[in-house]
Amino acid sequence: MNLTRRSFVLAAAIAPVAGGARAQTAWSRIEQAARGQTVYFNAWAGSERINAYLQWAGAEVARQHGVKLEHVKVTDTAEVVKRVRAEKAAGRAEGSADLIWINGENFLAMKREGLLFGPFAESLPSYAFVDTVGKPTTRTDFSEPVDGMEAPWGMAQLTFYADSTRVPQPPQNLAELADWAKKNPGRFTYPKPPQFHGTTFLKQALSELQSDRTPLYRQATTEAFGRASAPLWPWLDSLHPLLWRAGKQFPASNVVMRQMLADGELAISLTFNPNEAANEIVANRLPASVVSWQPRGGSIGNTHFLAVPFNARAKEGAQVLANFLLSPAAQARKADIRHWGDPTVLALDKLPPAQRARFASDMAPGQVATAAPTWPEPHASWTEPLEREWLRRYGA
Amino acid sequence: MTATALLFALPLIAALPLALSEALDRSAWHALWADPQLPRALGASVFTALASTLGAIALTLWLVTHLHATPAWARLTAALGPMLALPHAAFAIGLAWLIAPAGALARLIAPLAGWSAPPDWVTVNDPHGLALVAVLLLKELPFLLWSALALLSRPEVAASLRAQVALARTLGYAPHAWWWRVGWLQWAPRLVWPALAVLAYGLTVVDLALIVGPGSPPTLAVLAWQGLSDGNVARNAQGAAAALLLTGVLVMLVAAGFVVMAGLQRWGRRRVARGVRGRGFEGRRPLAARATVGSVATVYAGVVLALGVLSVAGVWTFPALWPQGVSGAAWAQVVQSASTVGFTAALAAAASAGGVLLSMAWLEAAPPRWDRRITPLVLAPLVLPQLLLMVGMYRGALALQLDGTVLGLWWVHTLMALPYSFTALAPAWRSFDRRYEWSALTLGRRRLAFWWRVKWPLLSGPLASALAIGFAVSVAQYLATQFIGAGRHATLTTEAVALASGGQRTLAAAFALLQALLPALAFALAAWAQRRPTMQP
Numbered sequence: 001m002n003l004t005r006r007s008f009v010l011a012a013a014i015a016p017v018a019g020g021a022r023a024q025t026a027w028s029r030i031e032q033a034a035r036g037q038t039v040y041f042n043a044w045a046g047s048e049r050i051n052a053y054l055q056w057a058g059a060e061v062a063r064q065h066g067v068k069l070e071h072v073k074v075t076d077t078a079e080v081v082k083r084v085r086a087e088k089a090a091g092r093a094e095g096s097a098d099l100i101w102i103n104g105e106n107f108l109a110m111k112r113e114g115l116l117f118g119p120f121a122e123s124l125p126s127y128a129f130v131d132t133v134g135k136p137t138t139r140t141d142f143s144e145p146v147d148g149m150e151a152p153w154g155m156a157q158l159t160f161y162a163d164s165t166r167v168p169q170p171p172q173n174l175a176e177l178a179d180w181a182k183k184n185p186g187r188f189t190y191p192k193p194p195q196f197h198g199t200t201f202l203k204q205a206l207s208e209l210q211s212d213r214t215p216l217y218r219q220a221t222t223e224a225f226g227r228a229s230a231p232l233w234p235w236l237d238s239l240h241p242l243l244w245r246a247g248k249q250f251p252a253s254n255v256v257m258r259q260m261l262a263d264g265e266l267a268i269s270l271t272f273n274p275n276e277a278a279n280e281i282v283a284n285r286l287p288a289s290v291v292s293w294q295p296r297g298g299s300i301g302n303t304h305f306l307a308v309p310f311n312a313r314a315k316e317g318a319q320v321l322a323n324f325l326l327s328p329a330a331q332a333r334k335a336d337i338r339h340w341g342d343p344t345v346l347a348l349d350k351l352p353p354a355q356r357a358r359f360a361s362d363m364a365p366g367q368v369a370t371a372a373p374t375w376p377e378p379h380a381s382w383t384e385p386l387e388r389e390w391l392r393r394y395g396a
Numbered sequence: 397m398t399a400t401a402l403l404f405a406l407p408l409i410a411a412l413p414l415a416l417s418e419a420l421d422r423s424a425w426h427a428l429w430a431d432p433q434l435p436r437a438l439g440a441s442v443f444t445a446l447a448s449t450l451g452a453i454a455l456t457l458w459l460v461t462h463l464h465a466t467p468a469w470a471r472l473t474a475a476l477g478p479m480l481a482l483p484h485a486a487f488a489i490g491l492a493w494l495i496a497p498a499g500a501l502a503r504l505i506a507p508l509a510g511w512s513a514p515p516d517w518v519t520v521n522d523p524h525g526l527a528l529v530a531v532l533l534l535k536e537l538p539f540l541l542w543s544a545l546a547l548l549s550r551p552e553v554a555a556s557l558r559a560q561v562a563l564a565r566t567l568g569y570a571p572h573a574w575w576w577r578v579g580w581l582q583w584a585p586r587l588v589w590p591a592l593a594v595l596a597y598g599l600t601v602v603d604l605a606l607i608v609g610p611g612s613p614p615t616l617a618v619l620a621w622q623g624l625s626d627g628n629v630a631r632n633a634q635g636a637a638a639a640l641l642l643t644g645v646l647v648m649l650v651a652a653g654f655v656v657m658a659g660l661q662r663w664g665r666r667r668v669a670r671g672v673r674g675r676g677f678e679g680r681r682p683l684a685a686r687a688t689v690g691s692v693a694t695v696y697a698g699v700v701l702a703l704g705v706l707s708v709a710g711v712w713t714f715p716a717l718w719p720q721g722v723s724g725a726a727w728a729q730v731v732q733s734a735s736t737v738g739f740t741a742a743l744a745a746a747a748s749a750g751g752v753l754l755s756m757a758w759l760e761a762a763p764p765r766w767d768r769r770i771t772p773l774v775l776a777p778l779v780l781p782q783l784l785l786m787v788g789m790y791r792g793a794l795a796l797q798l799d800g801t802v803l804g805l806w807w808v809h810t811l812m813a814l815p816y817s818f819t820a821l822a823p824a825w826r827s828f829d830r831r832y833e834w835s836a837l838t839l840g841r842r843r844l845a846f847w848w849r850v851k852w853p854l855l856s857g858p859l860a861s862a863l864a865i866g867f868a869v870s871v872a873q874y875l876a877t878q879f880i881g882a883g884r885h886a887t888l889t890t891e892a893v894a895l896a897s898g899g900q901r902t903l904a905a906a907f908a909l910l911q912a913l914l915p916a917l918a919f920a921l922a923a924w925a926q927r928r929p930t931m932q933p
Binding site for chain 2: 040044045047073075076077078079080081082087092096097106109110186187192194253256258260262263264283284285287395396
């Protein structure tokens, strides 16, 4: 009895260590296999700073783990989805992509069509630091459970920015935005849905106009959609005449809007990267007087991820790279406005103090001063009816 | 040789059904019909393509009529190369900046008008697509002029032309009167393929339509592209259906074009037969024509200048005439990507040579019956959306184990260059005087010797321009390189397009200038080859 109890206590004390050791050997086997592999990382390459960051990461994983990173520069992740889909149709066991920068719809398509390898994310050693509680979108990608099929990489949140010389008091919610537009007609707009940022603006408006947002996070029914969207359309009807070109035309994307803001054609623009304006100021493309803010009550946010295709040649190398990109050192550099300025997915309070200190940096011009709460994306089933109804009313 | 040509047509035959199977989904068509944007998007596509094509054709005929064999002709010839080399999207970015509400023109007017913020102009992305028409017209005009030039500079055409103009003069007709009554009646039909390429391009173009075209709704090509570029299979199918609809519209427009052309020819012949003299004695209008060429050249110069300034512009608020900050960051990126220049040029040279050799093989050897059947297939890459085609071709490449290889890349680039080199060569080949061949063979020469010593030198002009066009087409390939190369082989264009997706105008401008450089060299070489004295018949 005594013995049993002692051995029980002993077992309980050892178990986590033994489990950890097992995990460690499994991981060191992966690390070993990864050595010498080349990882073709298919990642959007529209920013020279992001490309430079990946070059740094490539040098680090080569030095630390003997893994070679090849950045395949893509313009649209859907291209990679199509490529992997074609490879699956052709029965190709060894594919062309090893790691993909992905989220939302593309992830959903790949997960449902069995185009992904995994689950792998939650067994990455660096995953222990991920803020799964404070940042629930690290485990639910656009209402789709991640299930370890992709590893979180960075955070995004709907953010507005404007030149403070033209907009001294940024509107903090939709009502204030409409008031501002009334005084400054033609100087705000949003990208035309179904462009991603345009749809997000609609979701933001939809969310702000609800007294209770919970139905938005459930499957959309015709009735629920009708009820929830009822206040949205009159609000848009009254807003549109105050927009750029009286709301009869809409810009194609948020990057077009950024250029229009830089040119002075617009006074307020929007983005999903809270540090975009700060980045542009550093790059000398926006004046230092530009400020960013998030609607005080909260704004739509999500997470972007790293996924491994089912037929990746270098699955181990891809995991080692993903683990490195998730490590405090890589995340701190990524969050640093001088390098990229992409908010971290880690929970800073889980980190040892030395690691946490890496994240401390002074406010750069153009950064969001006070972060607003993050609202999750409405359930994916809301997107389609929202876009369709918008197109029917304003699209043609 | 026919077998070789077929070998290249086969992957297309294989790729098409794979690509089209997506478009034959019933629910995709339902979704397309239900899209409220469809009627106006289709209208905008047809209007912009027709207006720009007809405008470019009319302007080409008018300019040749009034400038051919004048001193200005040589200057025009020299100016075409750089104009052709400037990538379409770069031209659109530059021109858009010149006329946009926050662009050069508005900044020049601002101090006079007292504007502190950009005016409410609808000069780009206008709902009717007029800006798109202007960009297409200005960008296709040099291509049509180049095609006309290649035709008219051929020794046997040039000789016949001189004789006929001289004869017309003795009958009291000025050269331009002869052109409208007789000249174009003979030679305009030979420009039909380049004109069709222009029409197909205008109807299916996506990047220009995104930069300067209407936005709400966009053109049908943009709607198709948005659907096809989605990760979702159902949206892909809707995009494929839209693309198929666009192809159907193109076929109908082409058929209508042929009917109209036949009617015009009949009318022209009757007019000539009746001997109607009409007006046309007041002489040519070289001054008006020169002024037109001058303004087009000025627009191009303005665009290049604008791109140059934009490529180094930092913060540049309205209405300042000069940027507040100048930055070399964009050019630093260009220098970083310059390592891809060698590979890009080698691939383009190989692909344009492949395209020309295949076209020649085809034109020499294909029986007429096959010719009619296969030609539409060879031209398919001109009209089908690249996204649709590339998914099919990638499957083909996977089956042949060509994905990710340089050989596969060469193969797909050759296929993409083929329709252009074919349209550049076919008129010259088809109208080549067969009596040269009969004489040579009668004199006991082998056919190969005849080709090498007589035919190819006589056709060196069209050959050189076909090589140059093929080169430029290969340099511009993005999707083909990315798909068939499986992301393994970077070119100047994959680098530039990937960076351009970030929407940085400074970067786009800097890369556009570099991208223009390679084809500009190719066109300059072609122009040089054409100016060399060729043997006289």
